[in-house]
Amino acid sequence: MSNRSREQEGKRLLPLNSWFSFISTSYFDPLCLSAPHHLVGVVGLEIHAQVNSNTKLFSSSPVCFSAPPNSLVSFFDASLPGTLPVLNRRCVEAAVMTGLALNCTINRKSLFDRKHYFYADLPAGYQITQQRQPIAVDGMMTYSRLEGKKGSQVIRRNVRIKQIQLEQDSGKSLHDDVHSQTLIDLNRAGVGLMELVMEPDMSCGEEAAAAVRELQLILQALGTCQGNMSEGQLRVDANVSVHRPGEPLGIRTEVKNINSVRYLARAIDYEIQRQIDVLQRGGTVQNETRAYDSKSGETIPMRDKEGLQDYRFMPEPNLPPLIVYEDNASLPTGIDACQAVVVQKIREGLPELPSVKRDRLVQTYGILPEHSFTLVNEDGLVEFFEAVLKATKKEPRKVIGWVTNELLGHLKQKDMSVAESPISPLALAELLELQETGHISSSVAKQVFQEMWRSSDKSPLHIIQEQDLGLVSDATQLHKICQKVVDLHPDEVRQTIPIIVNIYAVKLLISNKSYYIIIWFI
Numbered sequence: 001m002s003n004r005s006r007e008q009e010g011k012r013l014l015p016l017n018s019w020f021s022f023i024s025t026s027y028f029d030p031l032c033l034s035a036p037h038h039l040v041g042v043v044g045l046e047i048h049a050q051v052n053s054n055t056k057l058f059s060s061s062p063v064c065f066s067a068p069p070n071s072l073v074s075f076f077d078a079s080l081p082g083t084l085p086v087l088n089r090r091c092v093e094a095a096v097m098t099g100l101a102l103n104c105t106i107n108r109k110s111l112f113d114r115k116h117y118f119y120a121d122l123p124a125g126y127q128i129t130q131q132r133q134p135i136a137v138d139g140m141m142t143y144s145r146l147e148g149k150k151g152s153q154v155i156r157r158n159v160r161i162k163q164i165q166l167e168q169d170s171g172k173s174l175h176d177d178v179h180s181q182t183l184i185d186l187n188r189a190g191v192g193l194m195e196l197v198m199e200p201d202m203s204c205g206e207e208a209a210a211a212v213r214e215l216q217l218i219l220q221a222l223g224t225c226q227g228n229m230s231e232g233q234l235r236v237d238a239n240v241s242v243h244r245p246g247e248p249l250g251i252r253t254e255v256k257n258i259n260s261v262r263y264l265a266r267a268i269d270y271e272i273q274r275q276i277d278v279l280q281r282g283g284t285v286q287n288e289t290r291a292y293d294s295k296s297g298e299t300i301p302m303r304d305k306e307g308l309q310d311y312r313f314m315p316e317p318n319l320p321p322l323i324v325y326e327d328n329a330s331l332p333t334g335i336d337a338c339q340a341v342v343v344q345k346i347r348e349g350l351p352e353l354p355s356v357k358r359d360r361l362v363q364t365y366g367i368l369p370e371h372s373f374t375l376v377n378e379d380g381l382v383e384f385f386e387a388v389l390k391a392t393k394k395e396p397r398k399v400i401g402w403v404t405n406e407l408l409g410h411l412k413q414k415d416m417s418v419a420e421s422p423i424s425p426l427a428l429a430e431l432l433e434l435q436e437t438g439h440i441s442s443s444v445a446k447q448v449f450q451e452m453w454r455s456s457d458k459s460p461l462h463i464i465q466e467q468d469l470g471l472v473s474d475a476t477q478l479h480k481i482c483q484k485v486v487d488l489h490p491d492e493v494r495q496t497i498p499i500i501v502n503i504y505a506v507k508l509l510i511s512n513k514s515y516y517i518i519i520w521f522i
């Protein structure tokens with residue numbers, strides 16, 4: 001039930017036979033601190049991650065976010081009688097891969113169940129999920145928060161993953177206020193979801209936000225979920241309670257459908273404070289479902305009380321147990337290895353995970369931990385940074401600022417991705433090489449960077465030559481320039497006699513060594 005949009009719960013819904021009528025960062029968070037005998041927050045997350053698959057969990061309908069309503073609906077998705085589910089192997093492999101990356105035990109045998117509830121965007125009247133035996137259990141995810149004045153202290157935390165279950169998404173109810181009607185779009189109905197249930201191991205909004213951000217990066221690295229929260233590919237329900245450390249956990253409320261990491265942190269902190277206030281006034285916390293109103297910054301009770309619902313779970317009769325195999329050797333005779341899900345094969349294909357990548361960047365390049373976070377947080381930035389390093393002799397510690405400040409700053413200002421950068425890694429490397437070899441000063445390098453950003457077709461050398469920005473390194477030429485200055489200012493020269501004045505210190509760079517010419521006036 002938690003995977004559906006209920007923001008307008010209670011509005012008038014279309015009669016069931018009308019489904020087809022619509023064929024048309026790091027801040028300091030005091031709540032993360034605890035003092036003995038004080039009430040503290042407890043947070044457990046349920047996260048619905050849409051499996052990155054071309055087709056739905058049990059049908060061959062395509063999955064596409066912005067397709068016209070009801071254009072991606074098979075007979076099975078619409079629950080027409082006589083249709084049967086056919087399990088999508090890609091979704092199973094994605095769940096196994098996610099489970100492995102989150103250090104879960106992969107159940108060799110898992111089961112599908114029906115979870116019943118009545119809602120217009122669920123034509124079958126039940127959702128196929130994995131209640132009794134999910135595909136992955138007992139995992140652990142490590143995430144980090146940056147603390148300290150400059151965010152330079154890395155605090156690592158663990159959150160236990162209770163389980164990962166495969167389940168169907170529901171359709172969407174769209175409320176047309178003008179005509180006072182509700183229409184149903186079944187494009188999303190049957191899309192494969194992984195529900196990740198985390199144990200209540202977090203204590204405030206900031207921790208939950210950091211955990212979700214880490215999970216998002218892991219899923220994106222694995223390619224098992226695109227993790228775009230605004231498109232609903234990652235939906236978070238926050239379970240929140242308060243208690244005194246050492247005492248049993250308090251009654252939880254569930255804040256549903258939070259669609260950004262920032263709102264998640266705010267919703268949780270608001271909810272913790274609200275529950276503390278209720279208890280301190282002598283009241284009791286109700287086990288209820290709440291929604292976050294981003295305008296007011298408050299959580300508000302929703303109409304339905306999920307805690308009271310009986311979902312009438314029953315085994316899904318149309319799907320046999322889901323069996324995965326450890327390795328090719330454990331495949332029973334007669335089973336085609338290409339048709340089976342083999343855990344070992346998936347384990348071997350696991351990519352470098354974000355935490356490993358961050359540690360590698362710090363160790364290999366000697367950059368600061370906070371820089372490794374910035375690099376890994378931005379899709380494609382690590383690859384960009386490493387491509388620059390390959391093409392220049394400049395030290396990584398000197399390159400990092402150019403990538404995380406100059407380049408990223410410009411990209412953010414224009415709301416662009418790394419892939420859209422008008423400056424390529426090679427062009428940036430060429431610029432840094434020109435600075436390193438003394439052809440331009442560091443302030444000129446910044447000027448040239450701006451110009452490269454504006455006119456991406458021009459190389460740094462072209463810009464330097466065009467605007468005559470190069471440092472003069474020829475001694476005779478420098479002598480001539482100095483002589484010209486002296487000749488043009490005879491009065492000043494006379495006034496300074498007999499004081500010995502160092503008028504110009506001209507930095508000469510010959511074969512990478514610096515010399516200073518001091519012009520003496522006598």
Ligand SMILES: Nc1ncnc2c1ncn2[C@@H]1O[C@H](COP(=O)(O)OP(=O)(O)OP(=O)(O)O)[C@@H](O)[C@H]1O
Nearest residue numbers: 002042044045046198199200239240241249250252
């Ligand atoms: N006292 C508590 N305080 C905060 N979180 C809690 C507490 N007890 C349990 N939780 C969290 O609540 C969540 C329970 O999720 P689970 O899917 O098991 O059940 P559910 O919410 O009843 O089911 P549904 O999937 O229908 O929402 C977990 O994330 C768990 O960590």
Ligand SMILES: [Mg+2]
Nearest residue numbers: 002046237254
């Ligand atoms: Mg729940």
Ligand SMILES: [Mg+2]
Nearest residue numbers: 002046195197
């Ligand atoms: Mg749940």
